[in-house]
Amino acid sequence: MSDATLPRKVKIVEVGPRDGLQNEKESVPAAVKIELVNRLSQAGFQNIEAASFVSPKWVPQMATSAEVMAGITRRPGTLYSALTPNMQGFEAALAAGAQEVVIFGSASEAFSQKNINCSIAESIARFESVAKAAKEHGLRLRGSISCAFGCPYQGEVPLDAVADVVGRMRDLGCDELDIADTIGVSTARKTQAVMLRAAGAFHLDRISGHFHDTYGQALANIYASLEIGVSIFHSSVSGLGGCPYAKGATGNVATEDVLYLMNGLGIETGVDLDLVVDAGQFISQHLGRKGASRAGNALAAKKLT
Ligand code: HMG
Ligand code: MG
Numbered sequence: 001m002s003d004a005t006l007p008r009k010v011k012i013v014e015v016g017p018r019d020g021l022q023n024e025k026e027s028v029p030a031a032v033k034i035e036l037v038n039r040l041s042q043a044g045f046q047n048i049e050a051a052s053f054v055s056p057k058w059v060p061q062m063a064t065s066a067e068v069m070a071g072i073t074r075r076p077g078t079l080y081s082a083l084t085p086n087m088q089g090f091e092a093a094l095a096a097g098a099q100e101v102v103i104f105g106s107a108s109e110a111f112s113q114k115n116i117n118c119s120i121a122e123s124i125a126r127f128e129s130v131a132k133a134a135k136e137h138g139l140r141l142r143g144s145i146s147c148a149f150g151c152p153y154q155g156e157v158p159l160d161a162v163a164d165v166v167g168r169m170r171d172l173g174c175d176e177l178d179i180a181d182t183i184g185v186s187t188a189r190k191t192q193a194v195m196l197r198a199a200g201a202f203h204l205d206r207i208s209g210h211f212h213d214t215y216g217q218a219l220a221n222i223y224a225s226l227e228i229g230v231s232i233f234h235s236s237v238s239g240l241g242g243c244p245y246a247k248g249a250t251g252n253v254a255t256e257d258v259l260y261l262m263n264g265l266g267i268e269t270g271v272d273l274d275l276v277v278d279a280g281q282f283i284s285q286h287l288g289r290k291g292a293s294r295a296g297n298a299l300a301a302k303k304l305t
Contacts, residue, residue, distance in 0.1 A: 020240025184214030
């Protein structure tokens, strides 16, 4: 039964192929990434973050992004996104047929420097040309705001700093904005406060919650976000991931766990949990370790009995 006070429908953006895999030390072959994206496409996601056109010196794992984008079987109804920190990344994403490009900044000055080697103001100036080019080519534009709930280098991040970057990204013409807990430190009420502040400067129905699960709070943060009407969430199959420039940060909340929650709440996702469990098993086997999704592992074990 669905709860009348929560959204009836949510969009789950699967970020495992990008946010998940970018943190893997061992190079994952493009063929494995392609198979993973194809499996996730079949599961019915509306949006998959499949690639990242960043410097291969900074994030070597993403160097195969063009090959991945060229090799996947695109499902009508799924939007394939790529990270683009600058025009060089944008040109590559355009050539690779990305339908959505993601400019990624930060609410923390310290993290901005570590992650993209420039200040917040410099990043926004850099994003201007990417945003303009995206519009000219009819691509969807998403903005991602790291460290909106805390920073590994500067600690507390003021609400004003979040609102400021939300406003700047809105002014660049972003169609959707991700409010990211890069290091998974937020808790439920704080999450609501940050989300509501972001919603003061951007459309609530185009704000997404991007929660890493470092402190085991991601599902609670998602539920708290649902309570105030947020209806877009990012997650990684099998809980893969972390950020190479956020020490100690673990993966995103696991997609299987989020889907299990949504199914239990009667909230529509359009995604087949069973197929995501299989995709999670596939990538975990390749990586040679047990997946990090509790629901995924439980459901996979049940299938074997
Ligand atoms: P830079 O060194 O300041 O850039 O890096 P530059 O313009 O001076 O260029 C230096 C070199 O990089 C040149 O090559 C460029 O060609 C190359 P060289 O002449 O030395 O051989 N280069 C590129 N190569 C490929 N694609 C490009 C590109 N741009 C420059 N697009 C830069 C600035 C932003 C490029 C660099 O800092 C970078 O690539 N950072 C990547 C950081 C990253 O990917 N972090 C992880 C993703 S963000 C994340 O995970 C957070 C998120 O999940 C939300 C959350 O959880 O918080 C989204
Ligand atoms: Mg992330």
